[in-house]
Amino acid sequence: MRSVPRLLTAVLVAIGFAVSACGSADTPDPEPNLLREYWESAAVKNDRLPGYGEAPEDRKANLAAYYSPERLLARLLGVFDCTDKPDTERHGGTYFDTFCDLTGTVRSAVRNAGGDPEDISGRVALVKHPDGALELMTLFVANGKVIDANGETYPGLEEFRARNDLLGPDDVMLVPRNLAQEHGENELVTVYGHTRWAGWPWLFGGAGVLVLIVVLLLIRNRVRLARRRNAQDSGGAPPSSPDAAAHTPQDPPASATS
16 A cells, blocks of 8 residues: 555656646746645645644555545645535545635625635645745636635735735745636746846946935045145146136236336
């Protein structure tokens, strides 16, 4: 029986590398295999598959008994119908927890997006936080748009990464590339949870230019001061301006002697 989880682990590693090859330019380097980490952990926050809190080997054995790698991916990252009542019973097998925290803010956002606030679809992002903790973060899909737990609405993945307040630039997540797509094939990507701010290079560049200008001004002032001191030390007077020369009184002409 133990050989089955080990075989599935090997297959999941291969799938993880395949997912890595599909990443974008904002893919972490080195890129973590989040699918394998999920498979090997029994402490994933908000996990929707059975086995939370169990020994990792027991959980892996249970998953291996019911899921192929492809089916596990489809079940974990696919769209599902949300229920608004938590299920407190203990389950095993292929059970998938569909409970969603459907707050008034979420329902209102779904309505504004053109969806039905009484029939809401959800999906999860597999997130790894900077401290190494894993989480299944619930998002909502309505009328071709993505909605987060704060009720913020996004057209797609890049907009979510640019504007969400739930994840930071050091969080990493495994998600479908077309985050708002509910049906059909959907490429998986591993990306940062939030777009890194691109303003730092410009800020540092602008500061560098400002410092250079200040240095040049100081050098110019010091050169002018040195020239004036040299002129004074040599006994000459600093050159006067044309206007000053024009107003310098002239000696009267000498009178003719008789």
